[in-house]
Amino acid sequence: MSLEPHQIEIIGYCAAFLTTVAFLPQAIQSWKTRDLTGISLGMYSLFTVGVGLWLIYGLIIEKWPLILANALTFALALSILILKLRHTAK
Amino acid sequence: MSLEPHQIEIIGYCAAFLTTVAFLPQAIQSWKTRDLTGISLGMYSLFTVGVGLWLIYGLIIEKWPLILANALTFALALSILILKLRHTAK
Numbered sequence: 001m002s003l004e005p006h007q008i009e010i011i012g013y014c015a016a017f018l019t020t021v022a023f024l025p026q027a028i029q030s031w032k033t034r035d036l037t038g039i040s041l042g043m044y045s046l047f048t049v050g051v052g053l054w055l056i057y058g059l060i061i062e063k064w065p066l067i068l069a070n071a072l073t074f075a076l077a078l079s080i081l082i083l084k085l086r087h088t089a090k
Numbered sequence: 091m092s093l094e095p096h097q098i099e100i101i102g103y104c105a106a107f108l109t110t111v112a113f114l115p116q117a118i119q120s121w122k123t124r125d126l127t128g129i130s131l132g133m134y135s136l137f138t139v140g141v142g143l144w145l146i147y148g149l150i151i152e153k154w155p156l157i158l159a160n161a162l163t164f165a166l167a168l169s170i171l172i173l174k175l176r177h178t179a180k
Contacts, residue, residue, distance in 0.1 A: 011146060020140075026130035050107070
């Protein structure tokens with residue numbers, strides 16, 4: 001590729017930004033509608049633990065981009081998981 | 091922290107594994123039930139583009155862990171996005 005290093009970095013930052021903020025519209029929709037039947041409990045269980053590990057990993061290696069992005073994603077994923085647990089109990 | 095470098099790496103690999111495979115139960119549930127009303131179109135639009143950029147980023151810097159994890163997540167997120175677009179048309 002003929003991209004400059006800073007251009008490659010920008011692609012990485014855009015990717016990180018999008019995959020982090022993506023959970024915001026889902027959290028808002030789930031909060032407002034309380035329609036959680038189509039949301040997978042398995043997905044949000046695995047994902048919340050996974051993002052929690054990313055956060056721990058970021059804290060250990062002391063990389064702020066990892067810490068900030070994963071702290072936000074962790075909070076959003078956990079909110080969706082809690083809504084799922086509350087609103088699909090039989 | 092008093093962790094060895096290889097122990098820290100294992101935390102990173104566990105994190106990557108969980109956040110990647112997490113989308114599998116969601117894709118399976120959405121495919122089987124066709125219940126997509128609780129799934130946010132905004133989330134899967136932003137997330138699919140974001141993971142697509144992570145994949146491009148991985149390809150440019152030629153890092154196979156990034157390429158493999160994001161290729162799988164991209165395929166799963168795109169499947170959920172397509173199901174959402176098909177099954178919530180008015």
